[in-house]
Amino acid sequence: MQQSHPRTALQLRSLVKRGGELEVSLTQVPVPAPAANEVLVRVEASPINPSDLGLLFAGADMTQASQRGSKEQPMVTARVPDAVLKSMAARFDVSMPIGNEGAGVVVEAGSSAAAQALLGKTVAALGGAMYSQYRNVPLEQCLVLPAGASPADGASSFVNPLTALGMVATMRSEGHTALVHTAAASNLGQMLNRICLKDGIALVNIVRNRSQADLLRSIGAVHVCDSSSPSFVQDLIDVLTISGATLAFDAIGGGKLASQILMCMEAALLKKTTQYSRYGSPVHKQVYVYGALGPGPIELNRSYGMAWAVGGWLVTPFLQKLGPAGTQRLKDRVAAELKTTFASSYAGEVSLVEALQLESIAVYSKAATGKKYLINPNKAV
Amino acid sequence: MQQSHPRTALQLRSLVKRGGELEVSLTQVPVPAPAANEVLVRVEASPINPSDLGLLFAGADMTQASQRGSKEQPMVTARVPDAVLKSMAARFDVSMPIGNEGAGVVVEAGSSAAAQALLGKTVAALGGAMYSQYRNVPLEQCLVLPAGASPADGASSFVNPLTALGMVATMRSEGHTALVHTAAASNLGQMLNRICLKDGIALVNIVRNRSQADLLRSIGAVHVCDSSSPSFVQDLIDVLTISGATLAFDAIGGGKLASQILMCMEAALLKKTTQYSRYGSPVHKQVYVYGALGPGPIELNRSYGMAWAVGGWLVTPFLQKLGPAGTQRLKDRVAAELKTTFASSYAGEVSLVEALQLESIAVYSKAATGKKYLINPNKAV
Numbered sequence: 063m064q065q066s067h068p069r070t071a072l073q074l075r076s077l078v079k080r081g082g083e084l085e086v087s088l089t090q091v092p093v094p095a096p097a098a099n100e101v102l103v104r105v106e107a108s109p110i111n112p113s114d115l116g117l118l119f120a121g122a123d124m125t126q127a128s129q130r131g132s133k134e135q136p137m138v139t140a141r142v143p144d145a146v147l148k149s150m151a152a153r154f155d156v157s158m159p160i161g162n163e164g165a166g167v168v169v170e171a172g173s174s175a176a177a178q179a180l181l182g183k184t185v186a187a188l189g190g191a192m193y194s195q196y197r198n199v200p201l202e203q204c205l206v207l208p209a210g211a212s213p214a215d216g217a218s219s220f221v222n223p224l225t226a227l228g229m230v231a232t233m234r235s236e237g238h239t240a241l242v243h244t245a246a247a248s249n250l251g252q253m254l255n256r257i258c259l260k261d262g263i264a265l266v267n268i269v270r271n272r273s274q275a276d277l278l279r280s281i282g283a284v285h286v287c288d289s290s291s292p293s294f295v296q297d298l299i300d301v302l303t304i305s306g307a308t309l310a311f312d313a314i315g316g317g318k319l320a321s322q323i324l325m326c327m328e329a330a331l332l333k334k335t336t337q338y339s340r341y342g343s344p345v346h347k348q349v350y351v352y353g354a355l356g357p358g359p360i361e362l363n364r365s366y367g368m369a370w371a372v373g374g375w376l377v378t379p380f381l382q383k384l385g386p387a388g389t390q391r392l393k394d395r396v397a398a399e400l401k402t403t404f405a406s407s408y409a410g411e412v413s414l415v416e417a418l419q420l421e422s423i424a425v426y427s428k429a430a431t432g433k434k435y436l437i438n439p440n441k442a443v
Numbered sequence: 444m445q446q447s448h449p450r451t452a453l454q455l456r457s458l459v460k461r462g463g464e465l466e467v468s469l470t471q472v473p474v475p476a477p478a479a480n481e482v483l484v485r486v487e488a489s490p491i492n493p494s495d496l497g498l499l500f501a502g503a504d505m506t507q508a509s510q511r512g513s514k515e516q517p518m519v520t521a522r523v524p525d526a527v528l529k530s531m532a533a534r535f536d537v538s539m540p541i542g543n544e545g546a547g548v549v550v551e552a553g554s555s556a557a558a559q560a561l562l563g564k565t566v567a568a569l570g571g572a573m574y575s576q577y578r579n580v581p582l583e584q585c586l587v588l589p590a591g592a593s594p595a596d597g598a599s600s601f602v603n604p605l606t607a608l609g610m611v612a613t614m615r616s617e618g619h620t621a622l623v624h625t626a627a628a629s630n631l632g633q634m635l636n637r638i639c640l641k642d643g644i645a646l647v648n649i650v651r652n653r654s655q656a657d658l659l660r661s662i663g664a665v666h667v668c669d670s671s672s673p674s675f676v677q678d679l680i681d682v683l684t685i686s687g688a689t690l691a692f693d694a695i696g697g698g699k700l701a702s703q704i705l706m707c708m709e710a711a712l713l714k715k716t717t718q719y720s721r722y723g724s725p726v727h728k729q730v731y732v733y734g735a736l737g738p739g740p741i742e743l744n745r746s747y748g749m750a751w752a753v754g755g756w757l758v759t760p761f762l763q764k765l766g767p768a769g770t771q772r773l774k775d776r777v778a779a780e781l782k783t784t785f786a787s788s789y790a791g792e793v794s795l796v797e798a799l800q801l802e803s804i805a806v807y808s809k810a811a812t813g814k815k816y817l818i819n820p821n822k823a824v
Contacts, residue, residue, distance in 0.1 A: 117721050149746060152719030315745060338533030340498050341757055351745070360743040362753070364696060364735065365530065369760070372743070373752025376722055 108164030161192030186219035242310035316356030342367010350375035489545030542573030567600035623691035697737030723748015731756035
């Protein structure tokens with residue numbers, strides 16, 4: 063078989079030392095031939111998701127980072143705060159590859175017919191270690207992009223689309239009929255909004271300022287509540303009364319927002335009842351925290367009876383519960399609606415070397431709404 | 444049919460006025476003949492549970508209460524704090540009877556054979572409004588006490604026993620194998636300890652001081668952690684490692700204890716793993732808050748990955764999920780082990796009139812460990 067790729071390729075790595083020093087660097091790794099049911103992908107677009115940033119920078123304050131090494135092989139170092147260091151014992155002194163997902167072109171395929179069928183195709187992959195120039199990926203972690211879709215179009219085919227679809231599927235499987243979403247102007251939030259509009263699901267979008275509210279309304283969002291508005295609590299009760307939402311997905315976590323959402327859900331439910339119960343409404347109210355944009359503690363004041371829960375939520379265990387057939391149905395929908403429902407937008411693209419420049423880090427590590435970046439490991443430096 | 448009871452009888456009532464005044468009083472209510480599938484119970488023992496206190500005093504500060512009315516018909520008044528008043532709109536100006544459960548003698552029975560079979564028997568009842576001299580109760584809310592058991596023996600046959608058995612049943616149905624319990628020296632905690640010892644379930648008892656720890660050890664508790672000890676966190680991690688408990692029932696709620704329990708569960712789980720995941724251990728960690736001994740906000744610091752949940756738990760919805768057959772099996776066990784596993788102890792007994800004396804209220808409203816009181820509505824004043 064003709065070898066169409068170099069024997070080694072660049073890969074981005076993150077290492078936390080026992081003493082608390084973070085080292086982010088590039089390393090040359092071997093590029094083996096793909097196994098029978100694998101394809102070798104030349105990665106051309108991989109998003110920098112909040113979950114990638116967490117692994118990449120390990121909670122270090124990157125405004126205090128420093129850079130050394132050569133221009134082609136830069137290394138960035140920073141201090142991991144003691145408060146989070148102890149939770150990282152299992153990764154001490156392990157050089158970890160980064161990048162949950164990405165997309166690129168299949169340049170070599172394993173011996174199986176299914177693998178061979180992908181040769182030359184543009185695919186998205188949930189392979190891990192996608193901040194690499196070349197990556198062998200098992201077929202079941204690939205999604206063939208529709209004709210005409212570029213790697214950038216398909217770079218975010220998994221994490222955000224499956225998370226958004228997973229939220230809707232969770233809503234259905236747990237008996238709710240409408241949804242609340244916080245940090246709702248994010249890429250993910252806009253995607254969820256498109257899904258809910260298309261599927262006729264009432265979605266309550268909570269945002270943190272007026273311009274985010276305007277953005278969401280401009281793409282058709284029906285229920286938008288701005289938590290910086292003095293009428294926020296009343297606004298939220300009103301739209302929860304209309305929508306009947308008793309399930310929220312919260313990207314923020316820290317602070318009182320989860321508690322406020324439960325309180326407003328309870329107020330909306332109690333409007334429809336006349337019977338007093340000191341245990342509150344018997345209708346279950348659920349907040350799933352799936353992100354940590356607010357890193358402080360969650361404060362729950364329990365002013366919403368006894369039928370409530372707050373808990374962590376991640377898409378991967380949800381998909382495991384859903385099973386392979388159910389997951390495949392979600393993936394098929396992503397492929398079919400890649401350039402509409404599941405379109406992502408990016409503020410820019412950086413190469414692997416650029417990803418290790420302090421001035422780039424200052425921009426892409428902000429995780430601000432509308433400011434998501436792509437890494438293109440095959441972009442010329 | 445011969446009428447063996449007076450036409451009217453005393454009943455304790457609690458009323459919250461729209462303006463925030465609480466009125467606790469005695470009223471004469473009619474005593475009708477029981478319906479076909481009811482029995483009329485002369486109530487002789489009804490416990491003052493924390494849930495009864497909540498309804499009775501509506502969160503008012505009873506140290507500031509005042510008393511008026513006659514010796515035979517006293518009335519106690521107090522102010523409901525504004526902070527909790529708004530959650531009580533549905534009970535404004537409604538005179539509510541109190542008393543979840545109790546026991547007494549069946550003095551008259553409905554026409555059905557099943558009802559007639561209970562005539563003269565001592566029964567426990569989850570009837571509500573049990574702070575009444577006489578109470579008509581549907582058969583399905585009754586439990587016939589074993590021969591020789593007094594009303595005081597059976598007064599607490601439902602709330603604590605079914606709550607404790609419900610915790611164990613929840614543990615099994617949600618796939619956990621051991622339990623954590625807070626405020627573990629309570630009547631309920633001692634009962635749960637006896638159940639777990641009998642059934643071979645590892646139970647981690649968390650108490651708030653040394654004397655409670657000693658009390659629990661004296662009745663055979665194996666794992667006891669004192670939250671006032673400087674080594675509490677390490678002690679808790681150690682017993683969670685041994686027991687493998689990933690489910691806790693928390694009577695306290697307010698503060699950081701729920702978060703500490705989750706953190707210690709996570710630490711115990713991570714000891715058994717070598718693979719780093721920034722999402723923490725994939726094993727689900729659950730805290731159910733079933734009480735509010737600590738009325739402040741719950742603070743969750745999320746230092747335990749993503750597989751966690753905190754939520755409210757109540758026995759009644761749990762039994763509804765369990766269904767009538769499953770619930771009957773639990774009740775049968777309570778009757779069979781009433782004087783052993785499910786024995787309760789009381790600090791004293793008050794009449795209805797005594798229950799409305801400020802000096803009695805000062806004692807029984809404390810809800811202190813080992814200081815639970817019974818109301819005997821048929822006790823001579």
